[in-house]
Amino acid sequence: MSTTTGSFQQRSDVAIQDKKLRANFLSAMDGLMEKRDLAFDDKTQLEALRILGAQVRQNALVKLPELLVELETKLTQRGVQVHWAQTPDEAVDIIQSITLKEKAQKIIKGKSMVSEEIHLNDKMEQVGVTCLESDLGEYIVQLAKETPSHIVMPAIHKNTAEIADLLHEKTGIERKEDALYMTEQARQQLRKNFMEADIGLSGVNFAVAETGTLCLVENEGNGRLTTTVPKTHIAIMGIEKVVEKLEDTAPLLSLLTRSATGQPITTYFNMISGPRKENELDGPETVHLVLLDHGRTQMYQDDELLDTLRCIRCAACMNHCPVYTRIGGHAYGFTYPGPIGKILMPHLEGLDDTQSLPTASSLCGACAEVCPVKIPIPDLLVRLREEANHPNPQDSYIKGAGIKRHGMEPVLWSMWRWWHQRGTRYHIMTSMLTKLHFLQPSKLAPWTNKRTLPKMAKKSFHQQMKARTDRLKKGALR
Structure with a gap:
């Protein structure tokens, strides 16, 4: 389901005309590319780490059915309630049933792109449950009544002046173009909500089948508060995020943080293995994990398209993409923008609604060069273009009638x-x-x-x- 109105061509044309938007993105992307380059100063080591990361993800995907069963078994043994959702609506129904059982009125959220994928905030609001984003970027986007334009930095499309105006208008704080001041004010406003929320909801970066551990990578501490302060914690993840062993998370963490923000490691690496025990001072009383399919098993059945599931959501492909840099994330119109979105969204939503995305690329190959798990994005884009132009329902795992060409x-x-x-x-x-x-x-x-x-x-x-x-x-x- 598209998150904005109009066609991709119309949205991208509007974005190109917006000089301020283009300036914001060009400045941000230049900085991110430089930070990544500095973080991987040893290119030989980088290539070896990329090969290892790709092998770890590929190994997990080859064993995916078995690892998911093992993950469920280990988590259940540790007291985590595991739920399976085939579609976004099923995932929403599961979360709504938990909130009804807990008589919850407020959910505090850590960052979760899968919750964006199922449009959770809007669906919960329809049943009278408030969802408040606690990630600073997500909080800013929510105040602006917008969707994230980047999967790691949701408010990257806004500059400091725009954020200062927004926070002053929506929260009443003094208007100061000072990032530290605005961050501190947002922290103070969010702090009480962690204590008041009935449920904390988070995403999952990696789920370890061997130990039954949910790993959450973050910088702000909001993820740790979300998963420990409310009495109920709900984690939601795509079924592809599982890895076989705990040691597999080390190379993936190193690749993720340096590829995404140029950091050697994030401030927090949360490892969740169950609800609070009797002798523990903090943590939720109940923990739920929602495992979402939403087209992922279709990708899993295709030897080529399976590579898409290796993605660790670092957004390096976006940061280096000449198309994304010029139009921003909202122009794509879907939850996942940029190069990864162009190969992922056709699987999730079908080619009828996403037929323009695979063609929105120069095929320059920058995305494949920087992908930490070596996803051949340009090759997959060419494959999807072929699917869109010559759909074959018998042989394709992608739903849709393909591109309808017009005129000459x-x-x-x-x-x-x-x-x-x-x-x-x-x-x-x-x-x-x-x-x-x-x-x-x-x-x-x-x-x-x-x-x-x-x-x-x-x-x-x-x-x-x-x-x-x-x-x-x-x-x-x-």
Whole structure:
């Protein structure tokens, strides 16, 4: 389900016109790319760590059915109640039933992209339960009545002045463009809500089957408060987040923190293995884990698309993507934006609603180069483009009828294919076009609305190389 209105083309056009938005993203992305580069100063070590991370994730996916059963068994033994949800609606129903049983009126949330995926806040509000975000970025986005534009830094699309205006308007604090002041004020406002909330809800970065441990990575301490102060803790995760052994989390944690924010390690690494015991001073009385499928088993059945499930949600692909940097996350219109969203959302929502996403890429390959678990994102985008153009319901695990092309586009692509199928045709056509270069138009809408049209060379590459070879031969003869 799209989180915004209009088509991708319409949303991206609006985003490109917004100079402030583009400035905010360009500044933020430059900083994030620099931090990641500095965090991985030894490139040989980085490549070895990426290979190890990919192997850890692939090993877990190969054994996924068995590991999920083992995880459920270990967690149940430790007193955690495990729930399985095939669809977002089932996940919401499970959480609503828990709140009804606990007679809960308020949920305090740590950061959870899966809860965004199932649109939990809106669904809980419909039954009279308030969900308050405690992650600072999520808190800012919630105050603005927006959705996250980035999976690690939800409010990255806003600059300091915009956040100062928002907090002053919505919370009444003094308007100061001071990040430390605003953070402290938000902390004070949120503190009492941890004590008042009936339920704490969090995401899960890794779930360890061997020990029955839920791992939560965070910097602000809100995740630890969310999972320990309220009497009930609900964790929600996609079924792919499981790993086999506790030792598997070490390389993934190192890759996640350095890829996401350039940190050697985050401030907190929470390891949750059950509710509070009799001799413990803090922790929830009951713990629930909701395991969500939502199209993930469909991906699991395809040897190529299975790679998508390796993702550890670091957002490095977004930070290095020239498309995402220029339009931001909201233009994509779905929970997961950027390169990972372009290969993930077609599985979750179907190609009918997401057909434009796989084409919103230059296929430059930057996303694959920085992915800490070596997901071949460009290859998967090409695969999805093929699926969208030539849907085959018998062989595809992606629901939808595919892209509906209009106007002259199919004809032009057919001509392009015919032109490039034979070397002789290509040379003849290229030679003709270079001779007619003076007839090239100066504008070609909509391409030139935001770009300068490249000038056609007076000579083709082959002609230039032949001329160069002839000159070298003449020089050699002399």
